[in-house]
Amino acid sequence: MSHLLSRPLVELHGVVKRYRLGGAAIIALAGIDLRIGAGEFVAVWGPSGSGKSTLCNMIGLLDAPTSGSVSFRGQDAAKLSDNARSDLRNQGIGFVFQGFNLVPVLSALENVMLPLQIGGASALVARDAARLRLEQVGLGAQLTQRPSSLSGGQQQRVAIARALIGAPALVVADEPTANLDTANALLIIELMRRISREEGTTFVFSTHDQRLLERVDRQVMMRDGCAVEDRLHAATVATPLAAGGY
Numbered sequence: 001m002s003h004l005l006s007r008p009l010v011e012l013h014g015v016v017k018r019y020r021l022g023g024a025a026i027i028a029l030a031g032i033d034l035r036i037g038a039g040e041f042v043a044v045w046g047p048s049g050s051g052k053s054t055l056c057n058m059i060g061l062l063d064a065p066t067s068g069s070v071s072f073r074g075q076d077a078a079k080l081s082d083n084a085r086s087d088l089r090n091q092g093i094g095f096v097f098q099g100f101n102l103v104p105v106l107s108a109l110e111n112v113m114l115p116l117q118i119g120g121a122s123a124l125v126a127r128d129a130a131r132l133r134l135e136q137v138g139l140g141a142q143l144t145q146r147p148s149s150l151s152g153g154q155q156q157r158v159a160i161a162r163a164l165i166g167a168p169a170l171v172v173a174d175e176p177t178a179n180l181d182t183a184n185a186l187l188i189i190e191l192m193r194r195i196s197r198e199e200g201t202t203f204v205f206s207t208h209d210q211r212l213l214e215r216v217d218r219q220v221m222m223r224d225g226c227a228v229e230d231r232l233h234a235a236t237v238a239t240p241l242a243a244g245g246y
């Protein structure tokens, strides 16, 4: 789907993020303009320190820019109260992290149920929805297992199921494959892309692994806080590795 034709879900205008470290100013983002449409599958690529995580935090409304604006579903995040911004984020955006961030004492099912229960859903409703999501990511047989008994790839699939449990329009994944081997990294990307295609969910993930870029529709290349390249790309589909993988 073209980012020029599709309705923008996220819009960044002139986004600058500056940090102070001692007396020095660090420019993490140097003025980013970006429009991400509904249903796009986007990789943010760049070397260490180029600003990928900072950009993900902006897109996910986890952090505010020093200057410039970030809008989600047409709403300028800076013009919302803290509560309204949290509501917008909680209802519209799911997150996946490099370290999976699962609760160790909870089962896979309980981990995925958690966001719905925090949002006020009954255990019955949350359990049914979580089971469906875990089946969708190929973990229907691992519902009662704790994270420590799952592989890294399986833990990240639980985290993806958890990110999707509220049916968000956008999933932001900061280096979701950094702790995985290549085979599992590719499976995770294929899984996210399949869900994006099936449900129209927008995915934005960061990576420093260039090999993953051929699996995405759009590549945003970061260098020194700037988006130096933003291009559409005909993604390679279904590899033998991914077929039947989960």
Ligand SMILES: Nc1ncnc2c1ncn2[C@@H]1O[C@H](COP(=O)(O)OP(=O)(O)OP(=O)(O)O)[C@@H](O)[C@H]1O
Residues within 6 Å of the ligand: 019, 020, 021, 026, 027, 028, 046, 047, 048, 049, 050, 051, 052, 053, 054, 055, 208
């Ligand atoms: N909280 C912070 N305080 C000070 N400087 C920061 C902070 N967060 C990020 N930076 C700096 O901003 C720049 C961009 O960091 P960022 O983490 O966004 O890059 P990255 O591309 O995600 O790097 P990596 O691949 O290593 O995670 C770096 O120079 C980093 O040191």
